[in-house]
Amino acid sequence: MLKIILQSTHPIAPFNEPAxxxxxxxxxxxLAQRDALAPFTTREMELPPNGRLPQTREACLVxxxxxxxxxxxxxxxxxxxxxxxxxSRAALSINDPAFREHCLPLSNSYTPAGELYLADLxxxxxxxxxxxxxxxxxxQAREIGYYHIPTYxxxxxxxxxxWVPLRSLIAIDSWVHIFIADMVFGLFGRGARFENRLNxxxxxxxxxxxxxxxxxHQVLESSKLVTLGRNVSIDPTAVIHGPTTIGDxxxxxxxxxxxxxxxxxxxxxxxxxxxxxxxxxxxxFLPFRASLFMTTIMDNSMVAQNTCLQMCVxxxxxxxxxxxxxxxxxxxxxxxxARDASGxxxxxxxxxxxxxxxxxxxxxxxxxxxxxxxxxxxxxLFASPxxxxxxxxxxxxxxxxxxxxxxxxxxxxxxxxxxxxEESW
Numbered sequence: 001m002l003k004i005i006l007q008s009t010h011p012i013a014p015f016n017e018p019a020x021x022x023x024x025x026x027x028x029x030x031l032a033q034r035d036a037l038a039p040f041t042t043r044e045m046e047l048p049p050n051g052r053l054p055q056t057r058e059a060c061l062v063x064x065x066x067x068x069x070x071x072x073x074x075x076x077x078x079x080x081x082x083x084x085x086x087x088s089r090a091a092l093s094i095n096d097p098a099f100r101e102h103c104l105p106l107s108n109s110y111t112p113a114g115e116l117y118l119a120d121l122x123x124x125x126x127x128x129x130x131x132x133x134x135x136x137x138x139x140q141a142r143e144i145g146y147y148h149i150p151t152y153x154x155x156x157x158x159x160x161x162x163w164v165p166l167r168s169l170i171a172i173d174s175w176v177h178i179f180i181a182d183m184v185f186g187l188f189g190r191g192a193r194f195e196n197r198l199n200x201x202x203x204x205x206x207x208x209x210x211x212x213x214x215x216x217h218q219v220l221e222s223s224k225l226v227t228l229g230r231n232v233s234i235d236p237t238a239v240i241h242g243p244t245t246i247g248d249x250x251x252x253x254x255x256x257x258x259x260x261x262x263x264x265x266x267x268x269x270x271x272x273x274x275x276x277x278x279x280x281x282x283x284x285f286l287p288f289r290a291s292l293f294m295t296t297i298m299d300n301s302m303v304a305q306n307t308c309l310q311m312c313v314x315x316x317x318x319x320x321x322x323x324x325x326x327x328x329x330x331x332x333x334x335x336x337x338a339r340d341a342s343g344x345x346x347x348x349x350x351x352x353x354x355x356x357x358x359x360x361x362x363x364x365x366x367x368x369x370x371x372x373x374x375x376x377x378x379x380x381l382f383a384s385p386x387x388x389x390x391x392x393x394x395x396x397x398x399x400x401x402x403x404x405x406x407x408x409x410x411x412x413x414x415x416x417x418x419x420x421x422e423e424s425w
Contacts, residue, residue: 001040001041001042001043001058001059001060001061002041002042002043002044002045002056002058002059002060002061003037003041003043003044003045003060003061003062003063004044004045004046004047004053004054004060004061004062004063004128005030005033005044005045005046005047005063005064005065006047006051006062006063006064006065006120007020007046007047007048007049007051007064007065008020008064008065008066009049010066010173010341011416011417012172012173012174012175012178013174013175013339013343013374013376014175014315014356014357014358014374014375014376014377014393015175015315015358015359015377015414016358016359016376016377016414016415016416016417017359017377017414018065018066019065019066019172019173020065020066022172022178022298023279023281023296023298023299023316024068024172024178024181024182024186025181025182025186025262025279026262026264026279026280026281026282029065029066029068029172030065032068033063033065033067033068033069035071036069036070036071036074037061037074039071040061040074040078041061053128054127054128055127055128056127056128057126057127058127059123059124059125059126059127060122060123060124060127060128061078061121061122061123061124062121062122062123062124062128063120063121063122064109064120064121064171066109066120066171066172066173067109067119067120067121067169067170067171067172068168068169068170068171068172068177068181068185069121069168069169069170070167070168070185070189072166072167072168072193073137073139073167073168073169076137076167077090077121077123077135077137078123080135080137081123081125081135082123082125084133084135085125086125086133087122087123087124087125087129087131087132087133088122088123088132088133088134088135089118089119089121089122089123089132089133089134089135090118090119090120090121090122090135090137090169091113091116091117091118091119091134091135091136092110092116092117092119092136092139092169093115093116093117093136094115094116094117095115096138096139096141097141097143097163098139098141098163098164098165098185099117099139101162101163101349102162102163102170102180102184102185102349103169103170103171103177103180104117105176105346105347105348105349106173106174106176106177106338106339106340106341106346106348107171107173107174107177107340107341108173108340108341108342109171109173109341110171113134116134116136118134119169119171120171121169123135137167137169138167139165139166139167139168139169140165140166140167141163141164141165141166142163142164142166142192143161143162143163143164144161144162144163144164144188144192145160145161146160146161146162146188146277146294160351160352162184162188163184164184164185164188164189164192165185165189166189166192166193166196168181168185168186168189170185173340173341174338174339174340174341175313175338175339175356175374176338176348176350176353176372178296178313179294179296179311179312179313179353182279182296182313183277183279183294183296183311186262186279187260187261187262187277187278187279188277190243190260191243191260194225194243207224208222208224208225211223211224212224220241220242221239221240221241221242222242224242225241225242225243225244226240226241226242226243226244226246227242227244227245227246228246229246229247229248229249229250229265230248230249231248231249231250232246232248232249232250232251232252233250233251233252234252235252235253235254235255235256237254237255238252238253238254238255238256238257238258239256239257239258240252240256240257240258240259241258241259241260242260243260244258244259244260244261244262244263245261245262245263246263247263247264247265247266247267247282248265248266249265249266250263250265250266250267250268250269251267251268251269252269253269253270253271253272253273253288254271254272255271255272256269256270256271256272256273256274256275257273257274257275257276258275258276259275259276259277260276260277261275261276261277261278261279261280262278262279262280263275263280264280264281264282264283264284264299265282265283266282266283267280267281267282267283267284267285267286268284268285268286269286270285270286270287270288270290271288271289272288272289273286273287273288273289273290273291273292274291274292275291275292276292276293276294277293277294278292278293278294278295278296278297279295279296279297280292280297281296281297281298281299281300281301281316282299282300283299283300283301284297284299284300284301284302284303285301285302286302286303287302287303287304287305288305289305289306290303290304290305290306290307290308291307291308291309292308292309293308293309293310293311294310294311295309295310295311295312295313295314295354296312296313296314297309297314298314298315298316298318298359299316299317300316300317301314301315301316301317301318301319301320302318302319302320303320304319304320304321304322304323304365305322305323306322306323307320307321307322307323307324307325308325308326309326309354310326310328310352310354311328311350311352311353311354312326312328312354312355312356312357313354313356313357314356314357315357315358315359315360315361315377316359316360317359317360317413318357318358318359318360318361318362318363319361319362319363320357320361320363321363321364321365321366321367322365322366323365323366324363324365324366324367324368324369325367325368325369326354326355326369327354327368327369327370327371328352328353328354328371329351329352329371330371335347335348336348336350336351336352336353336371336372337372338350338353338372339374339393348372350372352371353371353372354371354372355369355370355371355372355373355374355375355390356372356373356374356375357374357375358374358375358376358377358378358379358414359377359378359413359414360377360378360411360413360414361375361376361377361378361379361380361381362379362380362381362401362410363375363381364380364381364382364383365383366383366388367381367383367388367389367390368388368389368390369390370389370390370391373390373391373392373393373394374393374394375390375393375394376393376394376395376396377396377413377414378396378399378410378411378412378413378414378415379394379395379396379398379399380399380400380401380410381394381399381400382400384400387400396412396415396416
């Protein structure tokens with residue numbers, strides 16, 4: 001089957017980079033798409049904005065490169081589309097809670113069609129056609145709680161919950177969608193699928209119990225749930241609970257606690273760090289007592305000691321100094337707003353949400369960042385009497401390095417560029 005990729009040139013703030021180049025589940029989005037489609041496609045073609053679909057009678061899968069989908073969704077979509085034997089377009093129902101709560105806010109990539117929203121993913125059995133029928137695939141969402149807190153921070157029950165799908169499809173139009181794809185649809189989804197299989201597959205359950213007994217570990221610490229790469233060094237006092245994936249050439253120091261994470265290659269996690277429900281990119285360095293909760297860090301970044309990131313997204317080649325505080329909750333009740341696809345501030349539909357740091361940033365020590373604030377790529381921030389609390393989004397023009405005698409010592413690697421208008425298919 002031929003795979004046709006439609007380029008999306010819309011830059012995602014604050015990274016100033018198209019979605020395809022950003023990391024989801026510790027893979028560039030374009031690579032995650034390729035891996036999910038590898039069992040189904042044999043050839044590929046990439047079209048620039050406003051490019052025309054080729055004239056062919058070959059079966060085609062067409063998608064825009066800002067979509068993140070997992071293997072479970074794409075398998076269900078293609079199975080149903082092939083069975084139909086007619087052109088089909090992925091559609092999502094407003095009644096699907098995972099789509100309504102997590103995908104639709106802050107997005108402009110879906111085309112409304114009554115109670116359906118059409119995504120930029122098509123299947124053509126006999127080559128591209130002018131029309132395609134909507135195809136709704138149930139995301140199989142279930143409600144999962146992730147925090148029990150005082151009732152003034154959440155609903156009457158005091159629970160913060162996510163609608164977690166077992167099949168995932170989301171357009172990356174905002175940095176918040178990276179958070180959703182990595183945490184809610186990614187790590188929470190992996191955990192939910194594991195629990196499902198544990199309850200339904202007796203052989204799988206017995207295999208896990210047998211492995212934990214043989215290894216002398218608790219079930220969550222067994223090799224069936226904690227996957228290690230090559231050349232991994234783990235201090236005996238570290239605690240690692242699965243489902244967790246750890247890459248090659250990783251060093252984990254004394255007293256480290258890791259629970260349900262994805263750790264990339266060449267990562268150094270020093271003494272006393274705590275990581276929970278987080279994605280840590282290749283080449284990341286976490287000195288002692290750095291903490292991550294439901295946070296994404298892209299490749300080659302560093303978070304210094306005594307800094308805690310909760311529900312944040314950090315770009316590549318970034319440095320976050322010691323003792324910074326990224327808050328994630330409005331003390332006075334009110335919606336947390338974030339930038340949508342057009343750059344406007346809109347409700348994020350999140351009761352708690354951390355901040356976002358772009359690529360190639362340098363954040364000094366001792367800053368306080370309010371919820372959902374963003375720091376644009378290439379920004380340098382020094383804590384000073386004038387600016388110790390970040391109350392608004394920080395642009396490159398506001399970077400503190402412009403005040404230095406030699407501002408060119410910090411290169412701008414990710415400038416803003418004009419968006420190209422994309423054609424709707």
